[in-house]
Amino acid sequence: MTNETLATYSNYGLYSAIVVFTLVMLMFAIDLAKAASWTAKVRTEDHERALVGAQVSGAAAQQEPETSESPETAETTTEVSRPRQFAGMGMSLSWLGTLLLIVTLALRGLSVDRPPLGNMYEFALVGTTFAMLVFLGLSLRRDVRWLGLFVTGPVLLTLGLALTVFYTQASQLLPSLHSFWLVIHVTVATLSVGLFTVAFSVTILQLIKSHREQHPPAKPTFVEAMPSAASLDRTAYGLHVIAFPLWTFTLIAGAIWAEQAWGHYWNWDPKEVWTFVIWIVYAAYLHARATTGWSDRKASFLALAGYACILVNYMVVNVYFVGQHSYSGM
Amino acid sequence: MARRTRDDLVERPGHELDTQPQESEVLQPKIGFLGLLRWMWRQLTSMRTALFLLLLLAIGAIPGSIWPQRNIDAGRVSDYLSQHTVVGPWLDRLGFFDVYSSPWFAAIYLLLFVSLVGCIIPRSRLHWKAMRAQPPKAPRRLERLSAHQERVVVGEPEQVVAAARAVLRRKRYRLRPADPVDPASADTVAAESGYLRETGNLVFHIALVVVIIAVALGHLLGWRGDVIVPEGQTFSNTVSSYDTIDPGPWVNPESLKPFSVRVQKLDVSFEDQAGGAQFGQPRGFTAHTLTRDEPGAPVKEQKLEVNGPLSLGGASVFLLGNGYAPVITVRDAKGRVVYSQATPFLPQDNNYRSVGAVKVPGGDPEQLGFFGFFLPTLEFDKEQGPISSFPDLDNPALVLGVYKGDLYPGGRPQSVYTLDTDEMTQVKGADGQPLRLLIKPGQTIKLPDGLGSITLDKVVRFAGISIRHDPGKMLALWGSLIALAGLIASLTIRRRRVFVRVRPAEPETAGAGPDGSAPPGPRTLVSIGGLAKGEDPRLADALDHVLDAIAERTGSTS
Numbered sequence: 001m002t003n004e005t006l007a008t009y010s011n012y013g014l015y016s017a018i019v020v021f022t023l024v025m026l027m028f029a030i031d032l033a034k035a036a037s038w039t040a041k042v043r044t045e046d047h048e049r050a051l052v053g054a055q056v057s058g059a060a061a062q063q064e065p066e067t068s069e070s071p072e073t074a075e076t077t078t079e080v081s082r083p084r085q086f087a088g089m090g091m092s093l094s095w096l097g098t099l100l101l102i103v104t105l106a107l108r109g110l111s112v113d114r115p116p117l118g119n120m121y122e123f124a125l126v127g128t129t130f131a132m133l134v135f136l137g138l139s140l141r142r143d144v145r146w147l148g149l150f151v152t153g154p155v156l157l158t159l160g161l162a163l164t165v166f167y168t169q170a171s172q173l174l175p176s177l178h179s180f181w182l183v184i185h186v187t188v189a190t191l192s193v194g195l196f197t198v199a200f201s202v203t204i205l206q207l208i209k210s211h212r213e214q215h216p217p218a219k220p221t222f223v224e225a226m227p228s229a230a231s232l233d234r235t236a237y238g239l240h241v242i243a244f245p246l247w248t249f250t251l252i253a254g255a256i257w258a259e260q261a262w263g264h265y266w267n268w269d270p271k272e273v274w275t276f277v278i279w280i281v282y283a284a285y286l287h288a289r290a291t292t293g294w295s296d297r298k299a300s301f302l303a304l305a306g307y308a309c310i311l312v313n314y315m316v317v318n319v320y321f322v323g324q325h326s327y328s329g330m
Numbered sequence: 331m332a333r334r335t336r337d338d339l340v341e342r343p344g345h346e347l348d349t350q351p352q353e354s355e356v357l358q359p360k361i362g363f364l365g366l367l368r369w370m371w372r373q374l375t376s377m378r379t380a381l382f383l384l385l386l387l388a389i390g391a392i393p394g395s396i397w398p399q400r401n402i403d404a405g406r407v408s409d410y411l412s413q414h415t416v417v418g419p420w421l422d423r424l425g426f427f428d429v430y431s432s433p434w435f436a437a438i439y440l441l442l443f444v445s446l447v448g449c450i451i452p453r454s455r456l457h458w459k460a461m462r463a464q465p466p467k468a469p470r471r472l473e474r475l476s477a478h479q480e481r482v483v484v485g486e487p488e489q490v491v492a493a494a495r496a497v498l499r500r501k502r503y504r505l506r507p508a509d510p511v512d513p514a515s516a517d518t519v520a521a522e523s524g525y526l527r528e529t530g531n532l533v534f535h536i537a538l539v540v541v542i543i544a545v546a547l548g549h550l551l552g553w554r555g556d557v558i559v560p561e562g563q564t565f566s567n568t569v570s571s572y573d574t575i576d577p578g579p580w581v582n583p584e585s586l587k588p589f590s591v592r593v594q595k596l597d598v599s600f601e602d603q604a605g606g607a608q609f610g611q612p613r614g615f616t617a618h619t620l621t622r623d624e625p626g627a628p629v630k631e632q633k634l635e636v637n638g639p640l641s642l643g644g645a646s647v648f649l650l651g652n653g654y655a656p657v658i659t660v661r662d663a664k665g666r667v668v669y670s671q672a673t674p675f676l677p678q679d680n681n682y683r684s685v686g687a688v689k690v691p692g693g694d695p696e697q698l699g700f701f702g703f704f705l706p707t708l709e710f711d712k713e714q715g716p717i718s719s720f721p722d723l724d725n726p727a728l729v730l731g732v733y734k735g736d737l738y739p740g741g742r743p744q745s746v747y748t749l750d751t752d753e754m755t756q757v758k759g760a761d762g763q764p765l766r767l768l769i770k771p772g773q774t775i776k777l778p779d780g781l782g783s784i785t786l787d788k789v790v791r792f793a794g795i796s797i798r799h800d801p802g803k804m805l806a807l808w809g810s811l812i813a814l815a816g817l818i819a820s821l822t823i824r825r826r827r828v829f830v831r832v833r834p835a836e837p838e839t840a841g842a843g844p845d846g847s848a849p850p851g852p853r854t855l856v857s858i859g860g861l862a863k864g865e866d867p868r869l870a871d872a873l874d875h876v877l878d879a880i881a882e883r884t885g886s887t888s
């Protein structure tokens with residue numbers, strides 16, 4: 001029933017994707033390292049210009065604090081002028097790596113003649129593919145080259161784990177997985193996990209950036225070359241707002257499927273419990289943003305807590321907790 | 331900084347877009363008991379309490395995923411209790427084995443429920459008013475709003491105002507009617523859109539209430555029962571036919587619809603190709619059944635599958651398990667049949683090593699009991715003895731010990747799958763060791779001491795069937811789908827106010843059309859300001875589009 005040749009080619013696909021994503025990470029890392037030295041240089045130049053200006057007229061010097069106060073304008077000037085061929089290569093290779101992941105999945109699916117959504121190894125591949133597609137989709141709408149390292153980093157880590165820890169031989173499904181709800185429920189779940197993952201990276205960057213904005217460091221690093229904390233916050237919120245209804249749908253679709261497969265739409269099975277907990281925590285995040293007395297910064301920590309729950313749901317619940325969702329293939 | 335829009339709203343009390351009740355922090359200490367109740371109510375229904383309760387609910391749900399739960403697997407709970415004699419009883423007292431029916435969990439969700447209702451009612455009232463109110467007057471200084479733009483267009487101010495009204499109406503804004511008394515307002519348009527955002531939000535929260543009610547209905551009026559049906563046997567839906575039945579508190583167990591299900595044949599297949607952990611995993615279960623809606627009704631041939639339940643008499647019939655039921659016949663010394671039936675053995679592992687018991691109350695001269703294993707693919711392991719190495723019937727065998735004596739001491743209730751050997755003695759073989767029988771299909775083995783014989787006629791499969799009735803199911807489904815729709819509306823629709831003010835353009839700016847080559851004629855300066863509730867990264871774009879449309883209507887652009 002399993003076509004071994006296709007399964008083997010699928011594995012080769014994964015190896016190549018891992019190689020490509022390693023290169024991608026390298027490219028984005030070099031780009032960010034250059035950003036740090038560039039910002040430092042631009043700053044000293046600005047500073048010198050300001051000093052020169054101060055000798056000409058006092059008014060010019062007064063402008064200096066103004067530019068540093070609105071980081072978005074400062075950042076656009078540096079962004080425009082900085083040569084970024086490494087980030088460009090990173091982006092092109094990201095497309096290549098994602099394509100390889102899609103091929104890997106397609107071959108895997110073909111080799112067993114079913115959607116590749118049956119065990120943790122396959123979930124990991126689909127999840128990383130979605131995370132990359134979210135990143136690439138964002139990149140079509142605006143400049144997110146600063147985010148590259150922080151998406152491909154987790155992606156590479158997950159692929160590594162998939163290969164070493166979660167790897168499962170290609171085979172058929174358990175009877176309870178024979179349902180088109182598998183495709184609907186698991187696809188939407190992994191898509192929202194992909195979105196939550198990118199949102200998580202942006203949220204972390206936002207927290208670092210907002211700390212840096214409050215306590216500007218003496219020596220600028222790549223963080224200073226990133227968008228402002230407010231802009232990062234908006235990006236993170238935008239991603240969460242798409243991911244949350246998708247997760248809500250995951251929950252509902254899971255309940256419908258549970259009703260068909262096990263006879264009750266809600267059994268408080270560990271997997272269900274954690275899906276619910278994740279949903280509640282992200283609902284709390286959305287609430288917190290609308291609650292007086294909760295700063296966006298504080299609310300962001302709830303988003304991080306939500307992501308921690310996603311990790312628990314995937315890594316701990318699948319493997320260690322006894323329940324009806326025993327599909328890890330391990 | 332992202333809060334800018336909301337801070338703007340707070341600064342201008344007349345311009346609140348929030349229909350969320352104001353949370354007053356000021357409390358008046360002199361109001362006494364009623365005042366205290368009012369204060370408590372207000373605290374309970376505040377956003378902060380809702381947030382706190384949400385987090386509490388999340389944390390409270392977690393223990394149920396860590397410790398085994400009685401309603402799911404009572405056996406694992408007793409195993410846990412016998413292994414953890416110190417912490418176990420404490421966890422039990424705290425309800426950690428019945429989390430979802432424990433008082434503290436109920437307290438959290440009931441408080442959240444009350445908070446939710448207490449939040450929905452005033453918000454609905456406010457929103458109802460807001461829906462029918464006119465957009466407020468334009469503020470004096472539009473440039474102080476969170477988004478503001480200006481542009482010079484061709485045309486007299488009155489024409490431009492008319493164009494702005496038309497454009498905003500086309501974009502489904504609600505317009506504040508022109509004020510006939512105040513001629514100064516003639517140069518201004520005030521508009522608002524996105525009321526559906528709050529509507530969606532309220533629909534979402536109300537639908538959550540509906541879902542909670544649906545779950546409660548299912549709990550009170552629903553029931554579930556489990557039964558094991560070997561191939562060739564019929565199950566009819568009465569309370570006494572179930573192995574276990576769990577009716578809700580408001581269910582009359584005598585009112586079950588008398589449908590019946592006959593399991594003709596059970597098709598099962600297992601993985602025999604892939605290696606590793608996948609080897610021997612189940613791959614397909616299908617039960618071929620004959621069903622009747624009630625006695626005497628026509629028989630229907632239906633397939634019952636793992637993801638394909640049957641629907642009978644308002645209940646759903648699910649195939650949840652399967653296993654083997656060896657057909658066993660016991661005869662007494664005279665050759666009279668004292669026991670003959672398909673006897674289900676419960677699978678214990680992935681290779682269907684199954685345990686079960688044969689109880690022969692009519693045994694002669696004594697009651698007889700057999701206890702042991704059924705192994706679909708018998709193999710001998712040096713340490714574990716006889717085991718099963720594959721779940722399918724490759725080399726089936728029964729391995730049984732034999733007991734005689736009193737099967738039902740004291741009439742205590744007992745499981746069908748084990749023997750209560752308190753009042754029984756184990757039958758010994760010729761060597762003085764406890765007798766152990768190994769029986770293959772078709773074999774008959776004579777028992778010592780004139781106890782008769784036992785035959786394994788053949789092996790059939792059984793279907794583990796679960797039957798459920800949940801009257802709240804569809805309500806829960808509709809509630810959650812409507813909640814999802816409301817949620818999407820509330821997260822994607824933008825609530826915006828747009829204000830336009832025009833005045834004749836100053837001569838020096840008059841020539842500067844957007845492309846520098848505007849047609850000749852009078853010029854008007856359009857000033858537009860926008861205000862949004864919550865996050866709205868596209869507010870400035872939206873203003874741009876309004877300006878573009880106005881310019882197009884007045885003929886300022888080609």
Ligand code: HEM
Pocket residue numbers: 280283286287289290350374375376377380384442445446447449450531535538820821864
């Ligand atoms: C059962 C628990 C609840 C859940 C799962 C829940 C979920 C949500 C979600 C996901 C949102 C996001 C929509 C948005 O950002 O516009 C939201 C908004 C909101 N919720 Fe709840 N909620 C619950 C209970 C409550 C309660 C008890 C209250 C009242 C105290 C409340 C008041 C609000 C308000 C005022 C908003 C609007 C926030 C805004 O417009 O930005 N919610 N809720």
